[in-house]
Amino acid sequence: MSEPTRELLPVVDLGTRSSRTTSDRLELLTALIAAPNFEALLRDDVIVMPPHHATFAWQCGVPDCERAVQETREFCTTHYREWTRRRKEHGTGATLAEFLRDAQPLKPRLWARTPPQCLICVDVPAWGNSPLCFLHKTRWRTYRRETRQQSGIEQDLHEWAAQQPRLPHFGQCQVVACPEAAVHLLGLCRRHFLVYGKDGQPGGASVPNNWGRMLTEWKKSTPVISYADEAEFRRWCRRTSSFYRSDGKLTLLGLRPLVRAEIKWAMFHHTQVPDEQQGTLWALPEIQRLAEECRRQEVNSLADLDLEARGLRPLRHQSIAKAMLRYLRLVYFTREDTKDLGYIETEQFGVRFPHRASCWDLTGVSQRWLRDLLWESVAERLLTKPPRSGAILDQNRRAFVELSAFLEARAPGGGHDPRVLDKALAIDFATDQRHRAAHLLPTLGLQRRGPGDRRTGKPSKHGPNMLAHVFGGCRRILRDALHAGVTDPIGLDRAFIVAIPSYRPPVRRRSPFPDDLARALADEQNLQRMEDFDPTDRGLRDAWETLVMTGRRANEVLQARYACIARLAGLPLFWHDQTKVGNYDQAIRIPEQLFARIEQRQAKTRALFIQRYGRPPTSAECKAIALFPSRVRNRNLLRGVSHGGFLDSFREWLVTLDLGHGVPHQARHTLATNLLKNGADLVHVKRYLGQISKEMAEHYVHLAHDDPKLNDALTALWVTGPGAAEPGVLLSDGAPMSREEAEALALDLTRRSTPAEGGFCTFQPVVDGGNCPWKLNCHNCDKFVMSGADLVYWHRKREHWRTLAEGAPDSATADYLHQLFEPTARAIDGLEKALASLGLLEDALALDLRRPQDYFGRVWSTAFRARELARHEGEMPIDTGVPDDVPEADMDDDVEEDW
Structure with missing residues (x-):
């Protein structure tokens, strides 16, 4: 029998202190099962489940078919084969509605149904197909x-x-x-x-x-x-076991009282979990097999069950049993109990990290005082500022496991008494860790993880990154404890804490795609070959082209929703969530080619939804279902394909091209470098790629960018000047221009132009050096644009005209001057509103005179078409953007899952 996992927690004796774990578990579960909100049908020892239960449905999806569904399927065996054959014959033309209309309902087989009563003896079941006993x-x-x-x-x-x-x-x-x-x-x-x-x-x-x-x-x-x-x-x-039934009956007879109550409570708790978080499908035959194994092993509780027994399937039964134990831990143990037991349950703090178990084992730290410091640090982080992922908690745990192993080997008494630790011991620890990192020696306490996140017993390899995690985690937690006054009561010397050094590993940037590899990855023939590695057509090629054209992170594309594209002011936009930095519902402009490709993918996802449900998705469902739905445990199409599966398929495709190593994330670096090469600066790169700082943008840029011309350049928002044909038309009826609308109208500043009085001329013959056909009448020309650097100039222009009007000899002349300047006034008002929408109004008002260096400043480089500015005259700006400064670092996605 293998070593039990941390999911299997025994009953413990915590002394006389009142604790939920020392009370009678059966009494506790009995009270919960008797509660009014508990589902009544789950209280019986023989549970008769309705055919189309919301969580434990068991009847075939074909109307009036009385046979049970296959495990993890939607139809019985016969109808599933028919549906599979129809899809192979007709492809996407096979709709579920037509299949359900044509399919013939079936009666259950003899052994799979409850026998009817005898025609004579109403209390005795019939024998076989006969109506008699x-x-x-x-x-x-x-x-x-x-x-x-x-x-x-x-x-x-x-x-x-x-x-x-x-x-x-x-x-x-x-x-x-x-x-x-x-x-x-x-x-x-x-x-x-x-x-x-x-x-x-x-x-x-x-x-x-x-x-x-x-x-x-x-x-x-x-x-x-x-x-x-x-x-x-x-x-x-x-x-003798009960037969695996397929008539909706689940028998818990013969089980001991506690394990029977545990299965009932776990099944009820599973009905309360959202569909996208339920994981493995709990089919009734699988639960019945798990119950039979509990009865065969004669266990008192699920915690005593040997999950490696021959009667249990490794994936289905073990995952169901572990999920039941996870539900039960929340009932059996309090937070303080978990501290005594040496683990922490994140769900008790209202936190569940995606694709991670909620139980974090801390028993690798053998010293109780050191493990308590780690537990308190993790609990404080979960309560006050939960991280986006469990990476930082993993780093802290690794650090303390290494420190614990060192103290166990070198400190007096194994380091179990913190009063014996001094500065010299901390220096020895730092020296040992540096030596292991420099020579890539095995770690002291850390072990490699195998399938199911289990320890393999083999030590991990040390290195620069591991050294940074160990030093950083130890310093962070011990110094926080020192500042909080926790170390003095336990007698830990301050010199020991301060002596632990810091370390920052060398930054290794991922390089952009070389030109030959970039051309090969965008070649049409190679892209068609890429579809061969997506046999179920979940959108591998579409996701890759979206990554190349938008520079998004992989999960920002793979987890996009069905309703992820729209048009704003006629411009195609891609809506996504930048979960790495906490920005949600972000929109970027995309090419028409990509917009059309995503529309084609939407049509395929829509057809898949219709095949599954027999109807098109509603508007609310379009916002919930994934654009690239996974085929693994995704009956409701809410889960997108995983980053790990996408990466595996991408690598297989890249091997066939024989062009060397590459990963999808290099597309993001390539786009950042190309943006900088074509005139954008770090502010532009930061905003477009959704970075949290200029420093992170620098991480993605691989060209020299210390040229002063690129320091503060922005994407320019241009509008036509006062000479526009319709300078006063509003963009929307009185609606204020938001940040999204202002950025959606943005044009690249690298577009060729030439300075003019109060703005720029965009008429290309003049830009190329030709003569102006309108004799430099710029302010009445529709090729003239206004920039933020000219706002003060136009303010003075407006004051000059107002002065002329006030000094007019009569009211008719004054009205004429006001009317003549009206288009320009509207353009100025629109310029102010557009600058305010981008947060540049104060900078524009502070800029007085044009200097040569101002040509490359942020205000100067932000220009607006006066026609569009005039259309927004009278509107109040609303900044709906998300602040740039967010706490979490921008790191590559590392979620591994099956495609």
Whole structure:
């Protein structure tokens, strides 16, 4: 038997302190099961589940079909084969609605249904396909044969049945786990009666030959059953399992009280979990097999179950059992109990990291005082500022495991007394860690993880990154404890804490794609070959092209929702969540080519939804279902394909190209470098790629970017000047221009232009050096654009015109001057609103005179078309953007899962 995992937690004795774990677990679960909100049908020992239960549905999806579904499928075996064959023949043209309309419902097989009652004995089940019980079937067969031989006339069953006496009820089947009624005096149901004969009749149980007449005709007392060895017969009844039923019945008979209550509570708790978090499908036959294994092992609790037994499938049964234990831990143990037991349950703090178990084992830290410091640090982080992923908690745990192993080997008394630790010991620890990292030696306490996140017993390899994690984790937790005043009561010397050094490993940047590899990855023929590595057509090529054209992180594309594209002011936008930095519902402009490709992918996902549900998705469902739905445990299409699966398929495709090593994330570095190469600066790169700082943007840029021309350049938002044909038309009826609308109208500043009075000229013949055909009448030309650096200039221009109007000799002349300047006034007002939407208004007002260096400043480089500015005249800006400064670092996705 293998070493039990941390999911299997025993009952512990914590002394006299009142604790939930020392109380009677059965009493606790009994009270919870008796609660009003508990689902009533789960209270019985024989659970009869409705055919189309929300969580434990078991009947075939074809209307009126009474057969049970295949495990993890939606139809019975026969209909699933028919549906698979139709999809192969018709492809995407096969719709679920047509299949459900044409499919013929089926009756359950004989062994898979509860037998009906006997036509004569209403309390005795029928035998097989016959409408009669075992005794009356035998009598009817004998009577019909004798009558046919004597008269040659076939007798009517109902006439004969009306004359037959009824048999008494035989009670329930004596096999402990069987929920069926007995059909024989021996006290067994039909199936166990036949199995008893095949097993050689253990115990030699037998009945008198004329037991039927004794009960019906002779009116004698109940016949006596004789046994050669009654104890052996009773032992056979206890050990024999119930048949794996497919009629919605789940029998918990024969289980010990606590494990029976645990299964009931776990099933109810599973119904309260959202569909996308349920994980493995809990099919009733799988739960029945798990219950049978509990009964066979005679366990008192699920915590005592050996999950490596032969009767359990490694993936299905173990995952169900571990999920049940996870639900039970939340009931059995308090937070303080978990601290004493040496682990921490993140769900007790309202936190569950994606694709991670909620139970974090801390027993690798052998010193109790050191483990308590780690537990308190993790608990404080979960309560005050839960991280986005469990990476930082993993780093802290690794650090303390290494420190604990060193203290166990080098400190007096194994380091269990913190008062004996001094500065010299901390220096020895730092020296040992540096030596291991420099020579890539094995770690002291850390072990490699195998399948199921289990320890393999093999030590991990040390290195620069591990050294940074160890030093950083130890310094962070110990210094926080020192500042909080926790170390003084336990006697830990301050010199020991301060002596632990810090270390920052060398930063290794991922390089962009080389030109030859970039061309190969965008080649149409190679992209068509990429589709061969996506046999189920979940969108491998579409996801890759989206990554290349947008530079998004992998999960930002793979986890995009169905309704992820839209048009704003006629511009195609891609909406996504930047979960790495906490920015949600972010939109970026995309090419029309990519917009059309995503529309094609939407059509395929829509067809898949129609195949599954027989109807198109609603508007609310479009916002919830994934654009690239995974085929693994994703019945409701809410989960997108995993990063690990996508990466595996990408690597297989790249191997066929024979162009060297590459990963999808290099597309992000390539786009950042190309943005910088074409005139954008770090602010532009930071905003477009969704970075949290300029420093992180520098990590993605691989060209020299210290040219002053690129320091503060932004994407320019241009609008036509005062000479536009319709300078006063609003973009929307009185609606303020938001940040998204301002950024959606952005044009690249690298577009060719030439300075003009109060703005820029974009008429290309003039930009190329030709003569202006309008004799430099810029302010009345629709090729003229205004920038933020000209705002003060135009303010002075407006004051000059107002002064002229006020000094007019009569009101008619003043009205004429106001009317003449009206288009320019609207453009100025629109320029102010657009600058405010981007947060540049104060900078623009502070910029007074044009200097050569101002050409490359942020305000100067942000220009607006005066036509669009005039259309936004009178509107109040609303900044709906997300602040750039967020706490979490931007790191590559590392979630591994099957594609």
